[in-house]
Amino acid sequence: MRKTCHFYGNKNLKQVNVQYTYTHDNKYLIVNEVPCEQCEYCGEQYFKMAKR
Numbered sequence: 001m002r003k004t005c006h007f008y009g010n011k012n013l014k015q016v017n018v019q020y021t022y023t024h025d026n027k028y029l030i031v032n033e034v035p036c037e038q039c040e041y042c043g044e045q046y047f048k049m050a051k052r
């Protein structure tokens with residue numbers, strides 16, 4: 001199922017690999033080459049983080 005941008009309903013999402021940074025227990029964790037879909041219109045990134 002194809003997602004759309006929740007801002008404008010734009011359907012042009014491109015696959016990109018980005019550097020993802022988040023904090024956990026007051027530590028910065030950096031993950032490189034995280035695949036996500038980026039809206040070509042506003043640049044919003046949608047991560048497909050699989051819960052394990």
Ligand SMILES: [Zn+2]
Pocket residue numbers: 005006007008010039040041042043044
């Ligand atoms: Zn967008």
